[in-house]
Amino acid sequence: MDRLKSLFVAAAAAAATATLLSSCIAFVFVHDRAGEPLAEERTAELEPGVTSLAHALEVCGAPTDVWELPGGACAVAYGWLDDRKDGVNFQVPLDSDFTPNLELEQGRARLHGVVLFFDASGVLVDVRRGFLKALRGESVRPAAIDDDSAS
Amino acid sequence: MFTRLSIALALSLAPACLLDRSTTNERPEPAALHELTPGTTTASDVVRLLGAPSEVVQLGKRSAYRYEHSVTKRTGLWLIVFGSLNSDTQSDRVWVFFDENAILTHVASTFESERAEFGMAWTD
Numbered sequence: 001m002d003r004l005k006s007l008f009v010a011a012a013a014a015a016a017t018a019t020l021l022s023s024c025i026a027f028v029f030v031h032d033r034a035g036e037p038l039a040e041e042r043t044a045e046l047e048p049g050v051t052s053l054a055h056a057l058e059v060c061g062a063p064t065d066v067w068e069l070p071g072g073a074c075a076v077a078y079g080w081l082d083d084r085k086d087g088v089n090f091q092v093p094l095d096s097d098f099t100p101n102l103e104l105e106q107g108r109a110r111l112h113g114v115v116l117f118f119d120a121s122g123v124l125v126d127v128r129r130g131f132l133k134a135l136r137g138e139s140v141r142p143a144a145i146d147d148d149s150a151s
Numbered sequence: 152m153f154t155r156l157s158i159a160l161a162l163s164l165a166p167a168c169l170l171d172r173s174t175t176n177e178r179p180e181p182a183a184l185h186e187l188t189p190g191t192t193t194a195s196d197v198v199r200l201l202g203a204p205s206e207v208v209q210l211g212k213r214s215a216y217r218y219e220h221s222v223t224k225r226t227g228l229w230l231i232v233f234g235s236l237n238s239d240t241q242s243d244r245v246w247v248f249f250d251e252n253a254i255l256t257h258v259a260s261t262f263e264s265e266r267a268e269f270g271m272a273w274t275d
Contacts, residue, residue: 025232026232026233027232027233027234028236029235029271029272030236031236031270031272031273031274032238033238033240034240034241035240061260061261062244062246062261066210066215066217066246067208068209072211072212072213074211086273120211
């Protein structure tokens with residue numbers, strides 16, 4: 001009977017310790033995934049100076065993002081996310097890690113991918129890889145549009 | 152006794168589990184895309200067929216509309232000092248490009264929202 005009582009006390013102490021620990025320390029596995037990576041075979045088909053916008057869209061599908069560049073040029077981006085954060089957390093990360101609204105307006109900053117740059121005639125001029133936010137930051141949007149009717 | 156303890160344990164762990172599915176926007180109808188003809192279809196036609204776009208991008212004198220429907224599936228498991236949080240977001244996306252006269256020039260579509268999956272954080 002004494003042995004059973006000791007076991008019960010030990011189990012209760014272990015449970016209490018674990019419960020107290022959970023408020024400040026946790027072993028957390030977090031995995032965020034968004035979109036599918038653009039297959040290498042697809043980008044291998046793209047040839048700067050040759051590939052048209054129409055062909056690129058046919059090969060790669062609908063892009064994640066599109067933005068304009070000076071001189072009537074544009075950039076077409078394909079992004080995705082496969083982010084893991086495994087380890088010991090000293091604070092429960094519910095706010096930062098479990099509300100990953102990956103709808104593009106909020107998720108773009110974390111997307112990695114491929115950006116295709118086209119000239120004004122719609123011919124591919126460059127292909128770059130990296131974080132979309134960084135690649136977009138390198139591009140400069142035109143300040144104003146030439147308006148024929150205004151001249 | 153063992154059965155009762157098992158049920159009690161299962162019930163006590165149930166609040167630590169989470170399955171959540173959320174969606175953004177209506178799904179673009181794949182059938183409607185067949186009615187889009189580059190060189191003929193206008194921006195007004197596209198809006199009539201697909202509705203209001205999620206985003207309008209200015210490309211000099213040209214423009215492009217994005218239609219996007221996304222599905223996010225989240226799985227959570229929290230057991231005292233152990234946590235697993237998994238989120239998978241996939242989208243159905245359509246981009247339509249117009250020339251300076253608002254005539255359709257290109258259409259690109261990708262339908263992947265059904266590929267969103269529930270899963271644990273340590274699985275691929």
